[in-house]
Amino acid sequence: MASIFQYTGQAIAYTLFAVVVGYFATEPAYKHFDPGKAQIKLSFGHAGDPETECRRRTQEELNQLAPNMRRPLDCPRRRLPVLIELELDGELLYSAELPPSGIAGDGVSTAYKTFAVEPGQHRLVARLRDSNRAEGFDYEKTSSITLSPQQNFVIDFHPSRGGFLLL
Amino acid sequence: MSGLRTVIKAAFESVENLFDRAFGPELNPMHQLGALGWFFYWIVIVSGVYLYIFFDTGIHQAYESLEYITNVQWYAAGVMRSLHRYASDALIIVMMLHLLREFVMDRYRGARWFSWFTGVPLLWFVFACGITGYWMVWDVLAQYIAITTTEWLDTLGIFGETIARNFLNPDILSGRFFTLMVFIHIAVPLFMLLAMWIHIQRQSYARVNPPKGLAIGTLGMLLVLSFIKPAVSQPPADLGIVPAVIDLDWFYLAAYPLLDMVPGLVMWALAAGGTLLLLLLPWLPPRRRETAAVVDLDNCNGCGRCVDDCPFTAVTLQQRTDDSAFSEEAVVSSDLCTSCGICVGACPTATPFRRTSELVPGIDLPDQRVQVLRDDVLAVAAKLSGDTRVIVFGCKNGPDLQRLNGPAVATVELQCMGMLPPSFIDFLITRHHVDGVFLTGCNMEDCHNRLGNRWTEQRLAGERDPYLRERVPRERIGKFWAGLTHNKRLAQQLTAFQAQIKGLPPYHRPSRKSSGQQPVGSNETHG
Numbered sequence: 282m283a284s285i286f287q288y289t290g291q292a293i294a295y296t297l298f299a300v301v302v303g304y305f306a307t308e309p310a311y312k313h314f315d316p317g318k319a320q321i322k323l324s325f326g327h328a329g330d331p332e333t334e335c336r337r338r339t340q341e342e343l344n345q346l347a348p349n350m351r352r353p354l355d356c357p358r359r360r361l362p363v364l365i366e367l368e369l370d371g372e373l374l375y376s377a378e379l380p381p382s383g384i385a386g387d388g389v390s391t392a393y394k395t396f397a398v399e400p401g402q403h404r405l406v407a408r409l410r411d412s413n414r415a416e417g418f419d420y421e422k423t424s425s426i427t428l429s430p431q432q433n434f435v436i437d438f439h440p441s442r443g444g445f446l447l448l
Numbered sequence: 449m450s451g452l453r454t455v456i457k458a459a460f461e462s463v464e465n466l467f468d469r470a471f472g473p474e475l476n477p478m479h480q481l482g483a484l485g486w487f488f489y490w491i492v493i494v495s496g497v498y499l500y501i502f503f504d505t506g507i508h509q510a511y512e513s514l515e516y517i518t519n520v521q522w523y524a525a526g527v528m529r530s531l532h533r534y535a536s537d538a539l540i541i542v543m544m545l546h547l548l549r550e551f552v553m554d555r556y557r558g559a560r561w562f563s564w565f566t567g568v569p570l571l572w573f574v575f576a577c578g579i580t581g582y583w584m585v586w587d588v589l590a591q592y593i594a595i596t597t598t599e600w601l602d603t604l605g606i607f608g609e610t611i612a613r614n615f616l617n618p619d620i621l622s623g624r625f626f627t628l629m630v631f632i633h634i635a636v637p638l639f640m641l642l643a644m645w646i647h648i649q650r651q652s653y654a655r656v657n658p659p660k661g662l663a664i665g666t667l668g669m670l671l672v673l674s675f676i677k678p679a680v681s682q683p684p685a686d687l688g689i690v691p692a693v694i695d696l697d698w699f700y701l702a703a704y705p706l707l708d709m710v711p712g713l714v715m716w717a718l719a720a721g722g723t724l725l726l727l728l729l730p731w732l733p734p735r736r737r738e739t740a741a742v743v744d745l746d747n748c749n750g751c752g753r754c755v756d757d758c759p760f761t762a763v764t765l766q767q768r769t770d771d772s773a774f775s776e777e778a779v780v781s782s783d784l785c786t787s788c789g790i791c792v793g794a795c796p797t798a799t800p801f802r803r804t805s806e807l808v809p810g811i812d813l814p815d816q817r818v819q820v821l822r823d824d825v826l827a828v829a830a831k832l833s834g835d836t837r838v839i840v841f842g843c844k845n846g847p848d849l850q851r852l853n854g855p856a857v858a859t860v861e862l863q864c865m866g867m868l869p870p871s872f873i874d875f876l877i878t879r880h881h882v883d884g885v886f887l888t889g890c891n892m893e894d895c896h897n898r899l900g901n902r903w904t905e906q907r908l909a910g911e912r913d914p915y916l917r918e919r920v921p922r923e924r925i926g927k928f929w930a931g932l933t934h935n936k937r938l939a940q941q942l943t944a945f946q947a948q949i950k951g952l953p954p955y956h957r958p959s960r961k962s963s964g965q966q967p968v969g970s971n972e973t974h975g
Contacts, residue, residue: 290470295669307695316692
């Protein structure tokens with residue numbers, strides 16, 4: 282039969298365990314993001330143009346291929362990297378050359394970046410190049426945006442929907 | 449490494465000593481960590497099944513259903529939700545303590561590698577369950593977890609598209625990933641149960657239930673906590689805002705803040721490297737394997753006592769391979785044998801009363817043969833003097849025996865206390881080789897070889913074969929399960945025991961007619 286001291290000791294042990302479980306189940310709070318800031322999130326998946334144009338195979342080349350592989354056009358799979366630039370209030374926020382994904386380099390180029398910025402009004406310029414042009418961009422969007430604290434402002438890109446989408 | 453291990457071991461033993469005082473050895477939670485893990489698992493399962501009745505698995509309905517659970521049906525489903533959460537957290541605590549304790553006690557190498565190795569994947573299972581569970585609430589914390597987890601997964605670069613885009617914006621939020629999480633949260637615990645079953649496969653009499661008193665106390669504690677601080681949701685998820693200050697469950701999510709500081713691939717490398725290190729730990733370095741127990745067929749009649757008593761399922765009964773009339777024989781798997789010698793203690797033929805020229809039992813330890821043990825015991829007993837002559841049997845994982853030696857006290861170290869056949873005690877006392885026998889070793893319920901002191905207690909109490917014969921005066925047997933830290937108390941107990949036997953009348957062996965039962969296993973054998 283346990284004594285009163287033993288029961289007291291058990292009660293203390295159970296209480297301590299419960300306090301540890303109860304406290305660390307929710308506390309201390311973690312500050313993941315400055316509540317006084319807003320966030321711009323750039324995220325898209327877009328394939329650049331093919332690196333080289335398709336080429337018509339000669340008859341001699343076709344003859345050298347297996348019968349089921351004799352396609353007249355030789356289209357290299359590799360795609361161009363996508364060049365992306367973000368400018369906020371005239372300052373360059375982000376610039377990157379995004380390589381195509383996949384072992385053969387024939388997948389989409391993906392971007393997923395977040396930027397903590399001051400809330401308020403901003404002038405945002407987004408530019409993207411997916412062709413082999415030497416200069417300039419294929420897509421550009423300039424917009425005046427107003428951000429509130431903790432707002433998650435998303436920049437997506439869909440050529441079929443007109444290019445940059447601000448969500 | 450060994451220095452660090454010693455420090456942690458000392459810390460464990462200090463805490464365990466405190467628990468011993470409050471709970472007693474049998475209810476000591478530190479001796480029941482594995483069993484408590486199972487207990488918390490079942491609480492989580494039962495409470496989870498109840499919650500699932502009221503939970504709506506749609507991403508837009510999940511939060512509302514949990515609000516109903518928490519606020520409307522607070523007295524039942526709300527309590528279940530709290531139990532679900534707190535038992536999950538408690539599971540992490542006992543699991544980590546169990547892992548650390550087995551490591552510092554050096555119970556993970558050699559033949560015991562299997563339990564360690566199969567326990568490591570359980571860590572991933574438990575964390576997968578916990579993380580997906582928080583995801584299902586679809587509150588701000590779930591949003592943070594969903595985004596952070598998918599961003600981390602994306603750093604692997606193995607997905608065709610960025611899966612974090614599933615949580616880009618409220619307008620494009622899709623329920624498909626949420627549904628996947630619900631599925632994982634239900635499926636993983638089932639796989640985990642299978643993994644837990646595998647984890648204990650090489651342990652006989654594995655403790656999967658804590659003692660009733662501890663179970664009641666633990667459940668009561670969780671219930672009280674559930675009423676005092678019910679588990680609640682945080683504000684609902686809103687992908688239009690960034691979760692800023694979050695109440696994290698640090699038991700499951702302690703690594704998440706690191707993902708804000710350390711590149712995702714580095715975290716993958718740490719997670720994979722840490723897992724690999726844990727998996728390989730039993731061989732870094734490997735334990736020096738002592739020679740496994742061996743069976744002598746001439747003395748083995750296939751009674752199966754060694755099979756029943758082996759804590760590591762290393763002994764099995766198989767069809768006889770010689771031309772003996774017995775149908776079965778004991779077979780030792782050297783891969784599974786830890787050389788604890790508990791099988792020797794269970795063997796009825798391992799009795800010092802045998803007068804054969806050579807004492808060869810049915811099963812024996814090559815590194816500490818029974819015949820050598822008898823010779824050693826008789827040799828040290830012959831040197832004792834006085835009227836309180838005591839032989840102390842201890843195990844090599846227990847207290848320091850050397851300091852106990854004296855004119856009237858001799859010590860004999862065994863591989864494990866379970867190795868001592870009860871007939872040795874009978875032999876020493878009834879043949880007047882000593883005036884008393886004192887047994888010591890690991891803490892009760894914390895035998896290094898799992899069951900050594902438990903089997904010893906049961907054999908002495910006549911509850912487990914081979915029994916200690918009734919004719920042996922119990923007042924001439926002393927016991928103190930000292931562990932590693934109670935050397936001082938051990939010495940005090942031994943002194944008190946000597947004082948006790950000093951006050952006893954001289955022992956006279958009762959006649960055979962009045963000696964009561966003749967239990968199997970303690971019969972004298974005259975070869």
